Amino acid sequence: MISLSNVSKIYKSKLKGxxxxxxxxxxxxxxxxxxxxxxxxxxxxxxxxxIRMLNGLEAPTDGSISVAGREMSKIRGSELRKARQEISMIFQHFNLLWSRTVRENIAFPLEIAGVSREQRLNRVDELIKLVGLEGREDAYPSQLSGGQKQRVGIARALANNPKVLLCDEATSALDPQTTDSILDLLQDINERLGLTIVLITHEMHVIRKICHRVAVMEGGQVVELGKVLDVFKHPEKPITKRFVQQITEPEETKDTISHLAAEFGQGMVIQLSFAGDDAEKPVITHLIRHFDVEVNILQGKISPTQNGSYGTLFIHMLGDEAEVSRAMAYLNESKIGIEVIENA
Amino acid sequence: MLEKLFPNVDWAILLQETLTTLYMTGISVVATFILGIILGLLLFLTGKGNIWENRPVHLIIGAFVNIFRSIPFIILIVLLIPFTKAIVDTMIGPKAALPALIVGAAPFYARMVEIALREIDKGVIEAARSMGARVTTIIWKVLIPESLPALVSGITVTAIALVGYTAMAGVVGAGGLGNLAYLDGFQRSRNDVTFAATVVVLIIVFIIQFIGDAITSKLDKR
Structure with missing residues (x-):
């Protein structure tokens, strides 16, 4: 649906030197x-x-971009405008017209596409139902909450039955609960309409919750790319590891674990990570049944992604040396990831 | 009562001169509104980072606007005499004042239009572009509606300035309340005539301000 090859964008600075x-x-x-x-x-x-190059708001300096069968870098004028009607966009700050009601805002792209008044009204009613804004049709944007504004933005973006939806930090201005409800809506639209969605974000939570694949960008380049679960399992670049940690290790985890380890004074603190089907295996049960070790669960979390679950578990293990090393050998054999955090 | 306070005022003439002032103000406000919006749009659209970015055109329009905005109105009337003669074929009467009024006020208003347009959220314009809107659609359906309250409050200020300009135009022969106050009142030492004309001007200004404020607050849905 979208294909980029060797795309670069260079801004010439006007400052001398x-x-x-x-x-x-x-x-x-x-x-x-x-x-x-x-x-x-x-x-x-x-x-x-x-993302702005995907709908021609920015032109690439080099390379070629094809979206829905059109070479975006080559077309201009009316062909570009036609292409843009098939590539919708939603924005971080919603970018609604304050002078128009909800209904009129959603009708705007239909007016641009030259749809007749009667068809516009029908289509707008459909869209209002789709995004769950019944009863607010005649409200002005200033009377809506952030989440409702983004729903208007989504309805507006879907008005002309686009093939691609671009989301520019669409949830970054929303609170966590509203973010989740907007993400649910996007996922629902993706499943129901088969719409291709490209989104940009700085929150790993968004990627985890709805994305099938992810590209990690740093310094203008894609440094890592893959299925979301694979990236969670084997983050390669330091930046990717940091993004994955946004989900697996809330900020205070490291402090808590080292604090606890210091209190124990003995034994070892291990981080286990599970991905896909492994996440549901009873590893801990096996560990205490078959080895003479004490296992203390410090913290655990399972995060579902679109390609399976990803979980982390911090445990404290205590026992005599031989048993502990046998237990470690078992863990190493099973397919889960292990990392020794503290070894007293 | 009124006869005592204003012994020298001829009410029929006062009414007639009021109508003359309203005529000059009305026509010039409408023309200024249209011309100012066109100039303001051009200034905005050719500005840096905008749809029709074009530095030479922007500079030329900017210079034109600045020059005509800076010339004192009383001098502008004199300077425009040949131009006025060419267009309306007379130097006397309310019609003769119109070219100077419009040329004096439109650049002033154009700057206000440009400022109003710059206040529009850039994101909204980007959103319209991302939907495949053409520039004319952006002008009619985004730029003008989104800046309308500022455009209306701007034309209110301009209209009030124009009432003042008509008074000056009146002194050089255009008629109206300024002419009445100066020639009939001041020069013949009839203070009551000057005072009556002033009161009417004030009433006109208050009404314009009131209407302007009412429309602005009705339009503003932010």
Missing amino acids: SQPVKAVQNIDLDVDKGEIFGIIGYSGAGKSTL
């Missing part, structure tokens, strides 16, 4: 039809520039 800014460098990327594809990176990583 300063280097041109390479916002995006040599990116190759393919997004399949019906996929939810996530791009994660910190601000300045080039993800905003990248």
Whole structure:
């Protein structure tokens, strides 16, 4: 559905003597039809520039971009406008027209596409039901909450039956609960309409919850790419590890664990990580039944992703040396990831 | 009562001059509104980082606006005499004042339009572009509606300035309340006539302000 090959975007700086800014460098990327594809990176990583090139709001300096069968870097004028009606976008700050009601905002892209008034009204009613905004049709954006505004944004984006939906930090201005409800809506739309979704974010939570595949961006380049669960299992680059830790290790975990380890004074603290089907195996039961060790569960978490669950468990293990090393050997044999955090 | 307070005021003439002032103000406000929006849009759209970014055009329009905004109105009337003669074929009467009024006020208003347009959230324009809108659609359905309260409060201020300009135009022969206050009142030492004309001007200004404020607050849904 979307294919990028060797795409670069370089901004020439107007200040004398300063280097041109390479916002995006040599990116190759393919997004399949019906996929939810996530791009994660910190601000300045080039993800905003990248997503804006997908609908021609920015033109690449180099390389080719094809979206829904159109070569975006080559078309302009009316053909580009036509293409944009098939590639919708939703925004971090919603970008609704304050002078229009909910209904009129949703009708706006239909007016642009030249749909007749009667058809517009029907379509708008359908969309209002789809995003769950019944009863608020005549409200102005200033009377809506953030989540409701984004629902209007989504309805507006879907009005012309697009093939691709681009989400530019669509949940970054929302609170966690609203974020989840918007993500549920996006997933629902993806399943029901078979819409291809590309989203950019700096929150791993968003990737974990709805994305099938993820690309990690740093310094204008894609440094890691793969199925979400695989990236969770084997993050390669340090930046990816940090993003994965957003989910697996809430900030205070490290402090808590080292504090506890210091209190125990003996034994070892181990981090186990499970992915896919392994997450449901009774490893701990086996451990205490078959080895003479004491196991203390310190902290655990299971995070479901679109391709299976990913879990982490911090345990404290105590016993005589021979038993502990036999237990470790068992853990090493099973397919789970282990990492010794503290060994007193 | 009124006869005592205003012994020299001829009410029929006062009414007639009021209508003349309203005529000059009305026509010039409408023309300024249209011309100012066109100039303001051009200034905005050719500005840095905008849809029609074009530095030479932006500079030329900017210079034109700045020059005509800076010339004192009383001098502008004199300067525009040949231009006025060419267009309306007379130098006397309310019609003769219109070209100067419009040329004086439109650049002033154009700057206000440009400022109003710059206040529009860039994201909204980007959203319209991302939907495949053409520039004319963006102008009519995004730029103008989204800045309308500011456009209306701007034209209110401009209209009040124009009432003042008509008074000056009146002194050089255009008629209206300014002419009445100056020639009939001041120069013939009839203070009551000057005072009556002033009161009417004030009433006109208050009404314009009231209408402008009412429309602005009705339009603003933010």
